Amino acid sequence: MREFPGTTGLVFNEPLLWEKAKKGRCGMSLPRRDVDPAPLDDDLAGDAPDFPDLSEVDVVRHYTRLSQWNFAVDLGMYPLGSCTMKYNPKINEKLAAIPGFAGAHPLLPVEIAQGALRLMFELERFLTEITGLDAVSLQPAAGAQGELAGMLMIHAFHKSKGSHRTKIIVPDTAHGTNPASAALCGYVPVKVRSNDQGILSPEAVAAVTDEETAGIMITNPNTLGLFEENISQIARIVHEKGGLVYCDGANMNAVMGIVDAKKMGVDIQHLNLHKTFSTPHGAGGPGSGPVCVTEQLARFLPVPRIVQRNGQYAFSEEYPESIGKLHAFYGNFGVMIKAYSYILTMGPQLKRVSELAVLNANYVKEKLKSVLHLPHDRPCMHECVFSDRFQKDHKITTLDMVKRLMDYGFHPPTIYFPLVVEGAIMIEPTETESKEDLDLFIDAFKAVAKEAEQAPELLRQAPGRCKVKRLDETSAARHPCLSG
Numbered sequence: 001m002r003e004f005p006g007t008t009g010l011v012f013n014e015p016l017l018w019e020k021a022k023k024g025r026c027g028m029s030l031p032r033r034d035v036d037p038a039p040l041d042d043d044l045a046g047d048a049p050d051f052p053d054l055s056e057v058d059v060v061r062h063y064t065r066l067s068q069w070n071f072a073v074d075l076g077m078y079p080l081g082s083c084t085m086k087y088n089p090k091i092n093e094k095l096a097a098i099p100g101f102a103g104a105h106p107l108l109p110v111e112i113a114q115g116a117l118r119l120m121f122e123l124e125r126f127l128t129e130i131t132g133l134d135a136v137s138l139q140p141a142a143g144a145q146g147e148l149a150g151m152l153m154i155h156a157f158h159k160s161k162g163s164h165r166t167k168i169i170v171p172d173t174a175h176g177t178n179p180a181s182a183a184l185c186g187y188v189p190v191k192v193r194s195n196d197q198g199i200l201s202p203e204a205v206a207a208v209t210d211e212e213t214a215g216i217m218i219t220n221p222n223t224l225g226l227f228e229e230n231i232s233q234i235a236r237i238v239h240e241k242g243g244l245v246y247c248d249g250a251n252m253n254a255v256m257g258i259v260d261a262k263k264m265g266v267d268i269q270h271l272n273l274h275k276t277f278s279t280p281h282g283a284g285g286p287g288s289g290p291v292c293v294t295e296q297l298a299r300f301l302p303v304p305r306i307v308q309r310n311g312q313y314a315f316s317e318e319y320p321e322s323i324g325k326l327h328a329f330y331g332n333f334g335v336m337i338k339a340y341s342y343i344l345t346m347g348p349q350l351k352r353v354s355e356l357a358v359l360n361a362n363y364v365k366e367k368l369k370s371v372l373h374l375p376h377d378r379p380c381m382h383e384c385v386f387s388d389r390f391q392k393d394h395k396i397t398t399l400d401m402v403k404r405l406m407d408y409g410f411h412p413p414t415i416y417f418p419l420v421v422e423g424a425i426m427i428e429p430t431e432t433e434s435k436e437d438l439d440l441f442i443d444a445f446k447a448v449a450k451e452a453e454q455a456p457e458l459l460r461q462a463p464g465r466c467k468v469k470r471l472d473e474t475s476a477a478r479h480p481c482l483s484g
């Protein structure tokens with residue numbers, strides 16, 4: 001058996017800072033006072049706040065220990081993939097920290113912010129090249145906000161034609177934000193089922209498309225990791241009825257430099273810079289969900305837009321049909337810097353990223369399909385989706401298996417999503433995992449599948465070797481224990 005990364009070792013228990021404190025301990029020293037003491041104002045002189053007294057080393061160890069309770073993509077394979085956190089090259093962080101960028105204030109006069117504006121202008125151009133679309137706004141702060149911008153533009157488009165439509169078609173494999181964005185914009189989301197191959201059929205879309213259809217939201221590759229092969233035909237059906245095609249491009253990891261959205265018939269597409277284009281975003285960190293459109297929709301993009309006049313970059317609000325402003329100032333600039341750096345440092349290799357992401361996902365799929373049920377046995381894109389059907393006989397669930405995976409030193413993959421697969425296990429290895437690491441992961445999953453048959457009790461109690469054992473997840477969320 002191979003040597004798995006494992007999870008034993010020096011993981012310390014750690015009390016709260018208040019429990020650790022010793023009266024009189026101090027983590028800093030001030031220079032000797034050279035003025036007479038003065039009495040505090042009455043309102044400042046009340047009870048001192050209850051801060052713990054700690055030395056510098058107490059504090060350093062406390063936070064370092066807490067950081068070791070966490071798993072991270074810098075520690076090991078993270079099969080949640082680009083959707084949550086692919087490996088983000090450190091050079092991008094370094095460039096985002098250049099003082100001229102990091103210290104730039106959004107109210108700087110444009111004459112002295114030309115570099116920042118140029119970066120945004122060029123990033124927009126890069127994204128048009130990557131999607132095949134014509135114009136971009138970098139303003140949305142997340143994928144969901146990009147979707148909302150898209151829905152508002154669809155609404156503005158129909159309004160400009162004097163029509164008012166009521167429905168948006170959303171497949172059953174969609175990310176939950178899709179129907180939510182449509183509803184937030186006042187549309188009724190109309191569900192369309194994917195076929196037994198896991199993708200949309202033109203017939204199913206035609207059956208729900210009519211003159212009330214404002215548009216369709218398609219995720220491609222979809223959340224089963226499958227390419228919507230009928231997208232061009234579906235786009236034609238929706239366009240013939242006067243609707244628009246919105247593509248959820250949150251996960252571009254499989255298609256960069258390979259797929260041209262405009263040629264597929266897409267009118268609007270958002271991208272998640274914080275997924276595919278290299279920004280760590282765990283725990284709701286900063287995001288950026290640029291929205292890209294065809295020429296005919298460019299006039300509806302959010303303002304301000306970045307324009308180039310006489311060799312100078314500027315912000316322009318001169319777009320009377322714009323849906324308006326979506327974000328304070330211009331969006332999350334730090335995320336844009338990282339995406340810009342990522343795209344430039346990768347260059348034509350971006351296509352290679354997608355090729356490797358697809359290769360890695362298919363490798364995992366082929367190697368694991370003997371031990372895990374694969375509902376759609378066809379080539380996948382950046383991720384593959386299994387289920388726990390084979391383990392049901394032993395009364396072992398998806399949750400049991402992925403908890404046990406932690407004992408082998410791997411973060412659990414996404415589970416119970418997409419909803420169309422019962423007991424789903426979605427694995428997205430990403431492009432940066434080496435064959436050695438993928439093989440370790442595969443072996444670990446195979447070992448878990450064997451244990452499901454031979455020692456199911458071990459799985460039901462898993463994780464057994466981690467600091468925190470199996471939790472009742474509802475109680476853990478409702479009554480969190482914050483003291484470790």
Ligand SMILES: *Cc1c(COP(=O)(O)O)cnc(C)c1O
Pocket residue numbers: 083141142143144145175177178219223248250251272287289
């Ligand atoms: C992550 C994701 C979203 C939402 O993006 P946020 O930035 O979290 O708002 C939408 N669609 C898909 C397919 C996604 O994976």
